[in-house]
Amino acid sequence: MKGLKFISTGRSIPEKVVTNDDMSRIVDTSDEWIRTRTGIHQRHFCEQEDAASLAIGAARQALERSGISPAEIGVCVAATVTPQHASPANACLIQAALGLEEDTPCFDISAGCTGFLYGLEVVRGMLTISPKRYALLVGGEELSRVMDMTDRSTCVLFGDGAGAAVVTLEEGALWAATLGTRGNAEILSVDAVGRAPSYIHVDGQGVYRFAVEVIPHCAKELLAQSGLTLDEVAWIVPHQANRRIVETAAKRLHLDMEKFFLNIDRYGNTSAASIPIALDEMAQQGLLQKGQKVMAIAFGAGLTWGGALFQW
Numbered sequence: 001m002k003g004l005k006f007i008s009t010g011r012s013i014p015e016k017v018v019t020n021d022d023m024s025r026i027v028d029t030s031d032e033w034i035r036t037r038t039g040i041h042q043r044h045f046c047e048q049e050d051a052a053s054l055a056i057g058a059a060r061q062a063l064e065r066s067g068i069s070p071a072e073i074g075v076c077v078a079a080t081v082t083p084q085h086a087s088p089a090n091a092c093l094i095q096a097a098l099g100l101e102e103d104t105p106c107f108d109i110s111a112g113c114t115g116f117l118y119g120l121e122v123v124r125g126m127l128t129i130s131p132k133r134y135a136l137l138v139g140g141e142e143l144s145r146v147m148d149m150t151d152r153s154t155c156v157l158f159g160d161g162a163g164a165a166v167v168t169l170e171e172g173a174l175w176a177a178t179l180g181t182r183g184n185a186e187i188l189s190v191d192a193v194g195r196a197p198s199y200i201h202v203d204g205q206g207v208y209r210f211a212v213e214v215i216p217h218c219a220k221e222l223l224a225q226s227g228l229t230l231d232e233v234a235w236i237v238p239h240q241a242n243r244r245i246v247e248t249a250a251k252r253l254h255l256d257m258e259k260f261f262l263n264i265d266r267y268g269n270t271s272a273a274s275i276p277i278a279l280d281e282m283a284q285q286g287l288l289q290k291g292q293k294v295m296a297i298a299f300g301a302g303l304t305w306g307g308a309l310f311q312w
């Protein structure tokens with residue numbers, strides 16, 4: 001079986017930092033409530049930036065770090081629930097900005113916060129039919145655009161940002177993946193484009209129950225497919241929705257928290273961007289060592305879930 005290898009990563013984060021105290025000046029909330037319920041200390045909101053510039057910025061950084069020329073990219077996919085336009089796709093804007101060749105399929109994926117993991121499987125499939133060796137995959141969101149700033153139960157949870165990776169298909173590379181969907185528009189949704197105002201809606205406890213079910217499910221499925229044990233996995237990179245979700249999932253897997261990478265304190269929930277931003281931070285901080293086995297697991301609107309196991 002052919003698995004994906006990560007060649008490089010990148011990220012783009014808006015300059016403006018919004019602390020919990022800043023949020024408490026907008027809605028009736030407190031730093032203490034947000035920290036203890038979610039683990040979030042601050043998030044970034046777009047001011048000068050937008051969905052397109054974030055996605056392009058992350059993609060450009062990943063491509064530059066890869067040392068691969070734009071002409072070698074065989075497919076460009078962007079995962080997002082907040083694209084710059086309903087159409088054309090963010091991936092088309094990335095193509096234009098980076099000068100990817102015209103024979104490159106470029107399209108977006110809407111799979112909620114699981115978008116980057118759906119994207120990994122999509123580009124893995126696309127690379128089997130591409131004459132070129134590399135794929136550019138981006139997860140990017142401008143969630144501040146769809147947040148109801150009068151609803152304290154949702155507006156404190158999210159942030160803006162984008163992450164990206166250049167990947168290639170390699171014979172014999174460790175790879176296991178699992179994706180799933182439980183069609184449901186009640187627990188988590190974003191209003192249709194063109195509906196004004198368009199907001200994100202969250203049944204927090206519904207998401208919580210769903211998340212603590214599917215994280216252990218994905219981890220066990222990836223272990224079963226690969227024949228590995230959790231001891232052999234160096235890192236679990238979870239979707240950054242809530243620290244308490246990860247703590248509960250860790251308990252259910254009989255793991256301590258050290259194996260889980262968390263940066264939700266600094267970014268909040270950036271939906272499809274959360275996994276690639278986390279991978280990029282880990283790579284840049286030297287936390288990811290060559291040869292380490294890594295699990296990425298996400299869950300989100302759809303309801304969708306997904307996991308991937310690979311070797312760094």
Ligand code: ACO
Binds near residue numbers: 028034
């Ligand atoms: N500040 C202060 N009080 C608040 C806030 C806030 N920001 N938000 C809600 N409250 C209040 C409510 O009004 C309610 O008050 P009441 O008891 O007087 O009615 C009380 O806090 C409890 O409200 P709940 O919604 O029951 O709060 P809960 O304990 O469930 O915590 C949370 C909410 C953190 C969202 C939790 O449900 C959760 O972690 N959910 C999972 C994560 C999630 O939903 N993330 C969103 C993205 S989904 C994704 O990424 C896939």
